[in-house]
Amino acid sequence: MDSPPFPSPAPSGSRGASNATQRWSILRRALLARSSSARALEGISSDHQIKDGTNNISRKASRGFNLIxxxxxxxxxxxxxxxxxxxxxxxxxxxxxxxxxxxxxxxxxxxxxxxxxxxxxxxxxxxxxxxxxxxxxxxxxxxxxxxxxxxxxxxxxxxxxxxxxxxxxxxxxxxxxxxxxxxxxxxxxxxxxxxxxxxxxxxxxxxxxxxxxxxxxxxxxxxxxxxxxxxxxxxxxxxxxxxxxxxxxxxxxxxxxxxxxxxxxxxxxxxxx
CATH class of the missing domain: 3.40.50.150 (Vaccinia Virus protein VP39)
Known part of the structure; x- marks a missing residue:
């Protein structure tokens, strides 16, 4: 059987939840969110991100710190x-x-x-x-x-x-x-x-x-x-x-x-x- 194109995210707290796996999860969601058949993914909550650990690997915080x-x-x-x-x-x-x-x-x-x-x-x-x-x-x-x-x-x-x-x-x-x-x-x-x-x-x-x-x-x-x-x-x-x-x-x-x-x-x- 062919392996899936993206590895499935490991459960929270799992030792298998490596940085690479979490990055694949981010990429997977980004690609799926662009397809019309996956609009439901746009409603993924921050709670889900916390569970799969991707918020720990993504460092994009483009809103800034309101310094200016x-x-x-x-x-x-x-x-x-x-x-x-x-x-x-x-x-x-x-x-x-x-x-x-x-x-x-x-x-x-x-x-x-x-x-x-x-x-x-x-x-x-x-x-x-x-x-x-x-x-x-x-x-x-x-x-x-x-x-x-x-x-x-x-x-x-x-x-x-x-x-x-x-x-x-x-x-x-x-x-x-x-x-x-x-x-x-x-x-x-x-x-x-x-x-x-x-x-x-x-x-x-x-x-x-x-x-x-x-x-x-x-x-x-x-x-x-x-x-x-x-x-x-x-x-x-x-x-x-x-x-x-x-x-x-x-x-x-x-x-x-x-x-x-x-x-x-x-x-x-x-x-x-």
Missing amino acids: ECHSLPISQLAKSLGNSLNGNENDFGQKDVYVCYKLPCRDSSKLDLVYRKEDSLELNDIEASNKYNIDTTGLVCCWPSEEVLAYYCINHLDMFRSKKVLELGSGYGLAGLVIAASTNADEVVISDGNPQVAGYIQKNISINAETFGETKVKSMILHWDKEQASEILNTFDIIVASDCTFFKQFHEGLARTVKSLLKHWQPHKPSS
Whole structure:
């Protein structure tokens, strides 16, 4: 008899309930929930998740920690508010895009308008692009809670960015980098990601918020950690920030090499004789 395509979840408390089994359970439910014949699965309660243990293995908590006040609005409202910029119509955004407005807890009460993909809207072509370019798709999934924490930290340490050239690595939709650009007196902020689709969202969010950056220069960049970096950006950044960039162990070496090559070489001060 052929084995089933997915292993059945082991009962709660069973020694056989390994992490791999629990991950298969998550994948099984995700695939079944997409079929019209399995809509009943959408009503699975959190109690069921507790019983099969998948809540212990899934670390997605995309609602964040409410450190920065935000609310979702219709994408049409953003298009209308933009007027002539980005042509001011909904065609500038995808059907799966959502608009989130952040109110920053700063002295001048700045706000940021960000465009995201709707949660759980990854498609097959996203996975194909991931395989083609040897990148991951985590930046498309959501604005992760760690990014919100990094943004909140930056808001509470504004002076450290004064007149500095700042790079954010693995930025996703770029919340932290945009917060630095909008809230501090940084000289330049470069917001980077290795996924071209994600970098496209970063550039769109930069364009949407261009008027909030003052004299700070802001740009997006596609940056792959496993490649030799362009000579013009070597040893140029005063500060490099990142959140949740150590999740995949295979990227650790490239990440460390990238930070080392792009961060300005520190020169100890030598007292004059």
